[in-house]
Amino acid sequence: MTVTPETDMSDLAIASRAVLQPIFEIAESAGIPQDALEAYGRYKAKIDPALLPDRGVKPGKVVLVTGISPTPAGEGKSTVVVGLGDGLAAAGSKTMIALREPSLGPIFGMKGGATGGGYSQVLPMDEINMHFTGDFHAITSANNLLMAILDNHLHRGNALGIDPRRITFKRVLDMNDRALRNIVIGLGGPTEGVPREAGFDITVASEVMAVFCLATGLNDLRARLGRMTIGYTYEKTPVTVDDLGAAGAMTMLLKDAIKPNLVQTMAGTPALIHGGPFANIAHGCNSAIATNMARSLADVVVTEAGFGADLGAEKFMDIKARYAGCDPDAVVIVATIRALKMHGGVAKDALKAENVEAVRSGMANLARHASNIKKFGVQPVIAINRFTEDTDAELAVITGWAAENDIECAVADVWGQGGAGAGDLAAAVMRVIEAPNNFAPLYELARPVEEKILTVVQEIYGGDGVEYSAAAKRMLEQINANGWDGLPVCMAKTQYSFSDDPTLLGAPEGFTVQVRDLIPKTGAGFIVAITGAIMTMPGLPKVPAAMRMDVDENGNAVGLS
Structure with missing residues (x-):
């Protein structure tokens, strides 16, 4: 990968100047044979798990990247995932990255893109953020096929005795659209269906998405889809997708989507981007298939869980690791000086000024997350995602606390330097994953x-x-x-x-x-x-991110970050 000099330092501008390797070369470096690849243009491909060779070695170590409780100041977990992956690869480890696919709703709403930032990005960032290989469209279609079959069942006599008032599934759309949260369908007379209250969720909140990301293969996907409860009868007994007979057709819609997607970082590190459930209404991790595929191909896999460690990381360890067998060997907690200041009581518009006491006060949030990770029998590693205005005195608060508590800690400038800025972090991670741990979920499933x-x-x-x-x-x-x-x-x-x-x-x-x-x-x-007030269909902010997006005269994306 080479990047030409630039004056525009936006993520999109940096990404647009990167020279990518053909995806077949990335696959070759990862040990993926060409006959296992299904190319989507020059720089994206799907991988058929059935056509991968057995390396005959123990699956790779798993490094889970999580963060402190999010703030409007930003923490940069995805950027650290990519930078750390590049740093580990540069240090000689056979490394792969496994990330979630971005959802169009947050991209056009408040969050923007989700492919890392600066010189730590997965590419092609505009294509990954926009439609990618169509996985989310397939999940949306499978979900809505189910709902069409369900409403047709009601219209055709309701042989299962489903209570329309107790239907728990909704239609979905991969867009933030608050007007669709609560609707009435079936209006217009006897030929237009059975009137009932309904609504839309965003695609990433669908149980189909959660099933897609926890399934270990096509057969498991089919079985899980069939077990989904879509509502209850008038006698309050559950009704499943298998009761409706819809699981087979839904699986057919997902048979290509279930294959993980291969792309690359700016440094040429192979990356699998696949699936993307919410981290509050669901478990917030990329697909189990992609994580375990990466483990079969690499010695170290760097992956991510959504939001802070109290949500995504807890669910990775209590839900995903149980079902997928991908126990974490180390957990990296990403923190920024800016975010710690906000947890210490500083307003967003005052974050640039040095405030050592606010950092010290905000450390309570980071300290609790680190303590929580230890409860799973895994050692945390603190990654300080550095910003230009961070001072040595502020950084010393975190590094000093980590040293006092015998926790590995490193400052990383992955936005500005890519993998070269993650050398110390990569070394700290390697020290932890080479040591034994005693991972165990937080609770036994048999408990009430x-x-x-x-x-x-x-x-x-x-x-x-x-x-x-x-x-x-x-x-x-x-x-x-x-x-x-x-x-x-x-x-x-x-x-x-x-x-x-x-x-x-x-x-x-x-x-x-x-x-x-x-x-x-x-x-x-x-x-x-x-x-609390958890929404399964978000709305747009007053000024959506979409308002700054466009294409230039050559069809290139503008304003995507």
Whole structure:
């Protein structure tokens, strides 16, 4: 990879000047034979798992990258994933990266793109952010085929006795569109279907997405889709996709999408980008198939979990690792001086000024995340994602704390230097993954649902207890009656706080988490506990990111970051 000198330092401008290697060369460097590749142009390809050779070696080590509780100042987890992967590769490790696919809703809404930044990006960034290989469209179509079959079943006499008031599945769209959250369908007379209240979720919140990302192969995908509960009869017995007979057609729509996507970093490190569930309503990790494929090809796999360690990392270890067998060998916690200042009480517009005391105060958030990772029997590594305005005195607060607590810590300038800025971080990670660990999930599945939720609230969030709404209590009874109580729990709460109140920054204590609903995801294999004001269909901000996007006279993307 080469990059020409530039004056425009936006992510898109840096990416547009990179010279990419043909995807067949990237595949060859990763040990992927050409007959296993299905090319999507010159720089993207799908990989057929059935055509990969067996390396005959132990699967690669897993490095999970997570972060402190997110703030508007930004933490840069994806950028650190890419920079660390490039740094490990430069140090001689056979390395692959495994990331989630970006969702169009956040891209056009508030977040923008999700392919890293600066000189630590996966490419081609504009194509990855826009449609990519069509996986999300396939998931959207599979979800909506199910709903069309369901509503047709109601229209054709409802032989299963489904109660239209107790249908729990919605149609989906990969876009932020608040007007579709609650709608009425079937209007227009007897030939137009059965009128009922309905709505849309964003595609990444669909259980089809969660199933897609936890399935270990095509047969497992088909079985999980069939087990999904889509509603209840008038007698309150669950109705599954298999009851409707829709799982086969849904699987057919997903048979190509389930193959992981191969791309590259700016430095030419192979990267698999596949799947992308929400990190609150679902488990927030890329597909199990991609992670384990990367482990079969590389000695070290760098992957990511969404939001802070209290959400994505906890779910990686309590949900994904259970089902996929991809136990983490090290967990990197990304922090920035800017974000720690916000947790220490500094407003966003005052972050550039040196404030050592605010960093010290904000350290409570990082310290709790680090302590939590140790509860899983894994050693954390602190990655300080450096910004130009960070001062030595501010950086010393974090490095000094880490040294006092015997935690590996490194400053990384991966945005400005790519893998070259991650040398110290890569060395720290290698020291940790070469040492033995005692990884174990936080709780046993046989424990009651209430105990599993309480364990997460007390051990990970630092809360005192849990209160359940009347609706949640009724659903808890139904979960137990239907034999779903042995599933792991998936906490749906705000990403901005350890609590369910987004205004409580830092490391709050003494709070009670309010569970307002429980949703059994019987195909994905977890129970979602809804807390706070979690939205499964986001809305656009006052000035959406889409308003700055365009194409130039040559059809190149403009304003995508």
